[in-house]
Amino acid sequence: xxxxxxxxxxxxxxxxxxxxxxxxxxxxxxxxxxxxxxxxxxxxxxxxxxxxxxxxxxxxxxxxxxxxxxxxxxxxxxxxxxxxxxxxxxxxxxxxxxxxxxxxxxxxxxxxxxxxxxxxxxxxxxxxxxxxxxxxxxxxxxxxxxxxxxxxxxxxxxxxxxxxxxxxxxxxxxxxxxxxxxxxxxxxxxxxxxxxxxxxxxxxxxxxxxxxxxxxxxxxxxxxxxxxxxxxxxxxxxxxxxxxxxxxxxxxxxxxxxxxxxxxxxxxxxxxxxxxxxxxxxxxxxxxxxxxxxxxxxxxxxxxxxxxxxxxxxxxxxxxx
Ligand code: NDP
Numbered sequence: 234x235x236x237x238x239x240x241x242x243x244x245x246x247x248x249x250x251x252x253x254x255x256x257x258x259x260x261x262x263x264x265x266x267x268x269x270x271x272x273x274x275x276x277x278x279x280x281x282x283x284x285x286x287x288x289x290x291x292x293x294x295x296x297x298x299x300x301x302x303x304x305x306x307x308x309x310x311x312x313x314x315x316x317x318x319x320x321x322x323x324x325x326x327x328x329x330x331x332x333x334x335x336x337x338x339x340x341x342x343x344x345x346x347x348x349x350x351x352x353x354x355x356x357x358x359x360x361x362x363x364x365x366x367x368x369x370x371x372x373x374x375x376x377x378x379x380x381x382x383x384x385x386x387x388x389x390x391x392x393x394x395x396x397x398x399x400x401x402x403x404x405x406x407x408x409x410x411x412x413x414x415x416x417x418x419x420x421x422x423x424x425x426x427x428x429x430x431x432x433x434x435x436x437x438x439x440x441x442x443x444x445x446x447x448x449x450x451x452x453x454x455x456x457x458x459x460x461x462x463x464x465x466x467x468x469x470x471x472x473x474x475x476x477x478x479x480x481x482x483x484x485x486x487x488x489x490x491x492x493x494x495x496x497x498x499x500x501x502x503x504x505x506x507x508x509x510x511x512x513x514x515x516x517x518x519x520x521x522x523x524x525x526x527x528x529x530x531x532x533x534x535x536x537x538x539x540x541x542x543x544x545x546x547x548x549x550x551x552x553x554x
Contacts, residue, residue: 236326242282245536256330258304263333269349270324271295272538272551293324297348307333315339319353337510342518350524350550355513358386360499366442366464370395375443380407382550388414428457449473461487525549
């Protein structure tokens with residue numbers, strides 16, 4: 234089978250398409266024929282060295298396809314079942330053997346492409362809006378990079394929970410997309426000072442929560458945009474890592490809360506994983522969550538997908554198909 238292998242972390246060119254032996258499912262594992270893989274910013278961090286990963290490895294933490302075979306002790310899945318997984322490596326390949334207890338069923342009405350486009354970012358938007366800061370009707374929240382893969386889903390789920398959503402995005406095309414997804418207000422954060430603009434839009438009050446996956450470039454404005462006792466969910470660092478923070482700043486900002494959440498900790502229990510996945514897929518099947526695939530690339534072009542994502546050239550979700 235074909236698999237992208239990274240021998241050493243580095244630029245997009247370190248992702249080399251190789252021929253690898255077909256994996257065999259071990260005890261408790263399922264072998265999956267992969268139909269579509271999601272490209273996520275975490276893939277860029279893992280490839281570049283921003284996150285440490287032991288090498289060699291096959292990148293890609295999200296994929297969907299069908300079960301080809303099951304290992305001993307697997308009762309939940311059978312060959313032919315349509316399935317997906319998130320937060321396990323090995324997605325940039327034709328096949329992968331993954332632990333069955335991390336795999337979720339894909340219901341009728343959700344295609345493999347839709348599953349690979351929504352499982353990771355959809356569950357992320359879900360836990361952020363339902364658990365990290367559970368949005369209450371009437372809240373105003375700020376979503377950075379609102380036209381990105383996670384951003385477009387966050388905007389929709391925040392609206393569904395009754396929020397007024399202020400989004401940020403860098404270009405007119407991205408701003409339009411975020412509005413179409415439901416954002417009530419959009420700030421061009423490349424041209425406008427975000428915190429004063431948020432104060433203007435909220436009559437000085439500030440927002441209940443900021444969902445910030447941009448990191449270094451937005452952190453200060455995020456903190457300064459919160460209402461007293463608001464929540465800053467710093468869930469990523471697309472622009473770079475945030476330097477160490479003096480806790481006293483949280484006091485000055487209004488006794489606010491800072492959390493640095495990861496999807497892994499919100500789907501660690503199988504019951505929670507199944508519930509979140511089923512909520513997200515249910516919304517997709519019911520056409521209440523719109524998935525925008527912003528780019529489809531061949532497996533061999535994974536490097537180009539990473540370049541486009543890191544250079545802010547993309548909107549919505551990127552897939553390797
Ligand atoms: P996106 O599709 O959102 O792409 C990143 C976007 O960030 C860009 O399109 C760009 O939008 C914005 N951005 C701002 N500054 C930069 C910069 N210097 N370099 C690159 N992009 C920049 O990616 P994802 O949806 O895959 O991920 C978004 C964030 O969410 C990432 O930080 C990722 O790590 C995080 N994440 C975290 C998870 C968790 O559980 N903690 C799970 C999933 C994702 P614009 O042009 O509008 O500025």
